[in-house]
Amino acid sequence: MARASQLSGINISNDLDEEISEIQVTSVISNKYAGVESPGFGWLATGWNYATDLRYVDTTVSDESSQEKHLQGTQMIKAGDRGHIECQPWFNEKYRHYWMFKCNIVGKRFKINKHNAQCNLWDVDASSAPSFVLHNVEGSTVRLTMIMNSSSDYFTMQE
Numbered sequence: 001m002a003r004a005s006q007l008s009g010i011n012i013s014n015d016l017d018e019e020i021s022e023i024q025v026t027s028v029i030s031n032k033y034a035g036v037e038s039p040g041f042g043w044l045a046t047g048w049n050y051a052t053d054l055r056y057v058d059t060t061v062s063d064e065s066s067q068e069k070h071l072q073g074t075q076m077i078k079a080g081d082r083g084h085i086e087c088q089p090w091f092n093e094k095y096r097h098y099w100m101f102k103c104n105i106v107g108k109r110f111k112i113n114k115h116n117a118q119c120n121l122w123d124v125d126a127s128s129a130p131s132f133v134l135h136n137v138e139g140s141t142v143r144l145t146m147i148m149n150s151s152s153d154y155f156t157m158q159e
Contacts, residue, residue, distance in 0.1 A: 004092040005126035010085040014077040015135035016142065018106045021076040025132070026100040027089040034096045034120050084129070091121040101132060101144050101155075110142060113158040122150040 014020050077083040091097055097120045102111040131147040134157070142157040 004090070004094075005121070005123055006088045006090045007121070007125065007129060008127050009087055009129040011129050011131040012077055012083045012085065013131060013133040014079060014081055014083070015133055016105065017079050017136075019076055019078045020103045020105055020134060022073065022102075022104045022109075023075075023077070023083075023085070024073045024100075024102040025085060025087075027091075028098040028100075029091055030096045030098060032096045034094055091125070093120070093122045097121045099146065101157075103134070105142065108159050110157045110159055112144060112155045114155065117153075117155045119146045119148065119151070119153040121148060124150045 010025055012020075012023060073085070096118055099117050099119055100112055100115065101117075102109065104110070125148050128149050130149075133145045133147065135143055135145070137143045143154050144157055145154040146152060
């Protein structure tokens with residue numbers, strides 16, 4: 001597969017009341033089509049791909065289900081502050097994109113509550129730096145919101 005596009009880093013916003021540390025971001029390009037591979041059939045092809053390709057992509061292990069992984073990290077971001085991870089993960093909009101985000105919050109290790117958090121990247125995301133925002137919802141629940149040029153998604157964090 002040709003490397004179609006790259007990001008220009010990842011911005012991290014810590015909107016929590018505590019500092020975060022030991023940040024790790026894993027980027028996984030799967031072998032599963034995102035649905036744009038057949039423009040003649042449009043949404044029909046997309047629906048077919050999502051309904052029939054049930055292969056599980058696990059962002060926490062290396063296996064043949066992914067085309068490339070990037071593990072990036074940074075040390076610490078204070079409460080209410082921002083940081084930037086220097087990296088250039090590549091992607092191809094024809095394939096589904098999965099993420100894992102891990103960090104320490106007050107000495108406890110948190111991660112996305114699923115091993116296949118999907119937030120696809122599209123060509124409009126090329127050369128951009130998406131924002132990953134950590135914030136509290138419903139009291140003490142920690143949520144990670146991923147904001148790309150093309151879309152956004154959020155995931156609950158768990159200990």
